[in-house]
Amino acid sequence: MSRQTEAEDERRARLAAALRENLKRRKAQARARRASETTAEDMLPPTQADSPRS
Template identity: 75%
Template sequence: MSRQTEADEQKRARLAAALRENLKRRKAQARARRATEVEATDETPPAQAEPPRS
């Protein structure tokens, strides 16, 4: 394996790891947002709750 190829493989591995971490963070943010929306909906009386969006 040449030096350039090793560097390319290392770069590819770093980028793959960064993408996985980014995806985990975005999923956690989405779960937190959903949980907040559910709590807000639970606190609102049914007559004042917004209709579900599709």
């Protein structure tokens, strides 16, 4: 292998690792957002539409 090819391979490996880490971080952020939205909805008081009719 030439030095140029080795450098390109190393760069591709670094970029692939960075993309994987970025994806993991974004997924964790999305899960945290969903969890906080669910918690916020659970804390809301019931509205008239939510209460059972007699």
